[in-house]
Amino acid sequence: MTTAIPVVICDDSRLARRQMARALEGWNVDVSFAEHGLEALDAIKMGKADLLFLDLNMPIMDGYEVLERIRRDDLPVMVIVVSGDVQSTAYNRVMALGALDFIKKPTTPAIVAKVLNRFGLLSELDNPVEIIADRPTELPEYYQEIANIAMGRAGDLLARLLDVFVSLPIPVVAFKSRDELDLQLHHAAEQRIQTVSQGFIGNGIAGEALLMFRESNFSALERLLGAQSMGDQSIQAELLMEVANTLIGAFLGSFEQQMDISFSRASPVILDDFDGLVGEGEGWQHAMAINIHYSIEDYDIQCDLMLVFTEDSTPRLQQIARYF
16 A cells, blocks of 8 residues: 655644545545644654645744745745635745645635646545544634635735735634623724724624724825825725725625625714614624734734624524534
């Protein structure tokens, strides 16, 4: 029997690791997992990775740093990046750092097979994949990986709009109380942060998308968009709405596509009253919130996108997400 080729899948999402492992079924590989870049480097040095599938946005050490370390130390491994960051700049950077190819999330066995065959990396065999046991995926992590892909699509559109590179974080998914959400929005108002809100509803799910943008960032945004507001609030409002429509629209569109659902969306509005923002009535006290902090490389522009799903949406979200 041919010796199995050692493969490491490096991603901070257990869901993403398991999906990639399933995509390798039918290949003669010995798969192990790494949750961040340092673990991947350790695995390479231990001889566990002739081939590395590498995510970009991870804690402790991200994918760019891993590629830089591999090149610096001349480590014997072939790298294929698998990421939700679909910006052309991200692709160009990882290729310049020595990656063989770039696969966009979410991937499929057919896409993985096409890449592996193109480079002649593996021989297709009937041997089952040997996978070192990974911990079971906990439900909230499904949302994080879905958010990660949606975040990447939205970041790519913003990068195209402004002709920049958008630095992407790790999405934060957490359950928050109504009081915590109200306090966060009140704090944003005190810090001179403008907020655009857009409600959405459909398929037993309801929520609100909130884009928070610091007023101090408008001058940099105006330079990128070739606009001069001279302090004109109506012009600044138009610029803010353009950014909000780009990020919220792309994020919700990707979220809908991945979950196979459809939302009806309210018209976005710039908020000036922070009482009772998230949801209506007193029928819920907790909500699932997805927080994403976008920043523009080389410019003083940062904004936060927060998706809030009302408490009574949770059962339906869980029902749909379990299919992943």
